[in-house]
Amino acid sequence: MSDTNNVLVEVENLKKHFSKGKDMRGRDTSLLKAVDGVSFQIRKGETFGLVGESGSGKSTVGRCLLRLYDYTDGEVRFAGQPLGGLGEKQLKPFRRRIQSIFQDPYSSLNPSLNVLELISEPMKIHGLHRGSERKEAVLELLTKVGLKPEHLYRYPHEFSGGQRQRISIARALSVRPEFVVCDEPISALDVSIQAQVVNMLEDLQAEFGLTYLFIAHDLSMVRHISDRIGVMYGGRLVEVAESDELYDNPLHPYTKALLSSILETDPRKAGERIALDGFSVSRGEGEAAPLREVSPGHYVAYDFTE
Amino acid sequence: MTQRLLTVDNLKVSFAAREGENQAVRGVSFHIDAGETLGIVGESGSGKSVTAKAIMSLIAPPGRITSGEITLGGTSLTGLSEKEWRRLRGNRIAMVFQDPMTSLNPVKTIGQQLTEVIRRHRGLKKDAAYAEAAELLRQVGIRDPEQRLKQYPHEFSGGMRQRVMIAMALSCKPELLLADEPTTALDATIQAQILDLFKDLKANTQTAVALITHDLGVVAQVCTRVIVMYGGLIMEEGTVEDIFYRPQHPYTIGLLRSLPKRGGGSRERLVPIEGTPPDLLNPPPGCPFMERCPHAHARCASLPPVTELAPGHRTMCWLAVEQQEKAAAGSEGGNAE
Numbered sequence: 084m085s086d087t088n089n090v091l092v093e094v095e096n097l098k099k100h101f102s103k104g105k106d107m108r109g110r111d112t113s114l115l116k117a118v119d120g121v122s123f124q125i126r127k128g129e130t131f132g133l134v135g136e137s138g139s140g141k142s143t144v145g146r147c148l149l150r151l152y153d154y155t156d157g158e159v160r161f162a163g164q165p166l167g168g169l170g171e172k173q174l175k176p177f178r179r180r181i182q183s184i185f186q187d188p189y190s191s192l193n194p195s196l197n198v199l200e201l202i203s204e205p206m207k208i209h210g211l212h213r214g215s216e217r218k219e220a221v222l223e224l225l226t227k228v229g230l231k232p233e234h235l236y237r238y239p240h241e242f243s244g245g246q247r248q249r250i251s252i253a254r255a256l257s258v259r260p261e262f263v264v265c266d267e268p269i270s271a272l273d274v275s276i277q278a279q280v281v282n283m284l285e286d287l288q289a290e291f292g293l294t295y296l297f298i299a300h301d302l303s304m305v306r307h308i309s310d311r312i313g314v315m316y317g318g319r320l321v322e323v324a325e326s327d328e329l330y331d332n333p334l335h336p337y338t339k340a341l342l343s344s345i346l347e348t349d350p351r352k353a354g355e356r357i358a359l360d361g362f363s364v365s366r367g368e369g370e371a372a373p374l375r376e377v378s379p380g381h382y383v384a385y386d387f388t389e
Numbered sequence: 390m391t392q393r394l395l396t397v398d399n400l401k402v403s404f405a406a407r408e409g410e411n412q413a414v415r416g417v418s419f420h421i422d423a424g425e426t427l428g429i430v431g432e433s434g435s436g437k438s439v440t441a442k443a444i445m446s447l448i449a450p451p452g453r454i455t456s457g458e459i460t461l462g463g464t465s466l467t468g469l470s471e472k473e474w475r476r477l478r479g480n481r482i483a484m485v486f487q488d489p490m491t492s493l494n495p496v497k498t499i500g501q502q503l504t505e506v507i508r509r510h511r512g513l514k515k516d517a518a519y520a521e522a523a524e525l526l527r528q529v530g531i532r533d534p535e536q537r538l539k540q541y542p543h544e545f546s547g548g549m550r551q552r553v554m555i556a557m558a559l560s561c562k563p564e565l566l567l568a569d570e571p572t573t574a575l576d577a578t579i580q581a582q583i584l585d586l587f588k589d590l591k592a593n594t595q596t597a598v599a600l601i602t603h604d605l606g607v608v609a610q611v612c613t614r615v616i617v618m619y620g621g622l623i624m625e626e627g628t629v630e631d632i633f634y635r636p637q638h639p640y641t642i643g644l645l646r647s648l649p650k651r652g653g654g655s656r657e658r659l660v661p662i663e664g665t666p667p668d669l670l671n672p673p674p675g676c677p678f679m680e681r682c683p684h685a686h687a688r689c690a691s692l693p694p695v696t697e698l699a700p701g702h703r704t705m706c707w708l709a710v711e712q713q714e715k716a717a718a719g720s721e722g723g724n725a726e
Contacts, residue, residue, distance in 0.1 A: 276661070282658060346606025347606065348645070350610070
């Protein structure tokens with residue numbers, strides 16, 4: 084993949100295996116290969132979408148990028164620096180530069196902290212905006228995410244799901260990150276609120292020059308927000324392409340089946356659905372086909388010779 | 390012509406809270422015809438699930454039905470005893486819930502749970518009930534049903550469990566099936582399979598389905614008629630074509646516009662509905678959508694009446710009222726000349 088100087092995040096042959104059981108000597112008896120050899124790059128300022136079904140490993144990839152998990156094998160480089168071997172102390176500056184927004188706005192905010200404390204906590208940890216400046220900075224962020232100054236001393240339970248997600252976003256942005264991992268940030272929200280949050284994420288991206296990894300299963304929203312999209316299946320990346328290219332010209336049979344399951348919001352257009360029976364790339368079975376570039380920027384892991 | 394199966398008239402449900410009454414449903418009237426699939430759309434807190442639970446008489450304290458009349462096939466359902474309800478529930482009216490992970494008993498086999506319903510309501514003997522249960526599983530697309538009947542819920546995936554729930558709901562050939570977000574917890578590919586099941590149901594049986602969802606894609610693909618709920622009231626009602634091609638209510642229009650467009654120019658900015666839904670503890674006296682509505686004006690401070698735009702296409706909005714007033718004034722003027 085070309086364009087190396089523009090790359091912010093580089094994932095190379097990432098593997099994360101979980102132990103499903105151990106024998107009496109403490110050796111793993113069986114492994115769950117949640118992520119099994121995934122490579123992709125995210126360029127500065129772009130939104131990279133990651134789609135797949137539950138269990139495909141997309142959230143695990145996100146968590147590995149945040150170093151919430153130590154990975155089994157492979158490497159993640161952020162701005163050229165490998166993160167895998169770093170200790171917690173060396174990692175701290177990267178913890179500031181890489182932030183996250185999670186799916187559930189109900190469980191991802193500490194219920195005993197008010198909005199001011201929630202948003203200023205990351206600033207405190209990373210030593211940004213000392214003294215009275217800090218409150219100013221929080222207020223400025225609040226207005227950026229569409230909340231009001233009077234919300235400053237309220238607690239999470241006083242807010243709706245959409246507002247809580249706005250607080251999570253303000254909290255993530257409080258330390259001026261460069262890269263934000265958004266793990267299903269809108270799935271828990273109502274349709275009328277989803278569009279508000281998506282628009283806000285796009286505005287903030289333009290303003291702060293953010294790079295996003297956008298993990299979701301809502302295929303039409305992913306297409307809307309992403310520049311490029313990777314499709315995951317069984318812990319592997321089966322196809323990567325520009326988002327319009329992927330939706331207009333899917334090559335991998337799984338991508339085709341997945342896209343055919345999008346429900347048209349138009350009663351006259353009943354899509355032809357492709358069934359998913361007898362699928363070839365199953366988890367952990369033999370060697371999967373590697374990603375190959377079939378047209379500029381369009382990669383697919385599928386052997387078309389059959 | 391089609392037969393009225395269920396009518397709901399001016400249903401009101403409220404939940405007692407410390408701060409007062411939470412009026413979840415504030416006067417809802419609609420009907421379901423035999424064999425049709427009705428979509429009930431709305432966001433969380435719009436009262437769609439509470440409406441379904443009220444139909445099943447599953448509202449538990451602190452909630453209660455404060456007014457309204459529900460009839461099924463001409464007989465009133467309000468004021469039935471719990472004993473009479475037990476004969477009805479699962480038999481003439483069945484329900485499928487959102488979460489297939491928690492709605493099956495984990496310590497009983499699928500067979501035990503399926504045959505329990507069949508034996509209770511249809512009075513079959515054990516062997517006959519098991520044969521019938523296997524047939525039901527086959528109908529909902531589960532392979533090797535005899536083996537599957539001996540398994541426990543944890544041996545089934547989410548999509549398979551939802552199929553079991555649907556098989557169970559259909560086991561007594563109900564006249565009405567209430568499905569509360571049956572595909573929300575499922576993956577896109579599995580969701581499409583379950584929806585195909587509902588389409589088959591529509592084509593092959595006389596069972597009427599009320600499909601509660603917040604996903605407009607589901608509605609467009611499966612339903613024949615739609616009710617759009619907001620703030621405990623029905624904002625608009627019509628056929629799928631009415632709602633998707635001729636929406637009148639600003640809320641319906643807003644919902645449709647907030648979805649990403651398919652096709653070219655996918656980075657086009659979304660058009661969200663600004664603001665948040667109303668607080669139902671202290672609901673506004675007028676139109677619940679007033680605060681977020683781009684067309685709100687002075688009249689919206691009082692509750693608009695329901696206007697019929699075309700046969701079966703009803704909306705609750707002052708704009709429609711004003712349009713009809715204008716049309717009426719125009720035609721009167723024409724007559725006078």
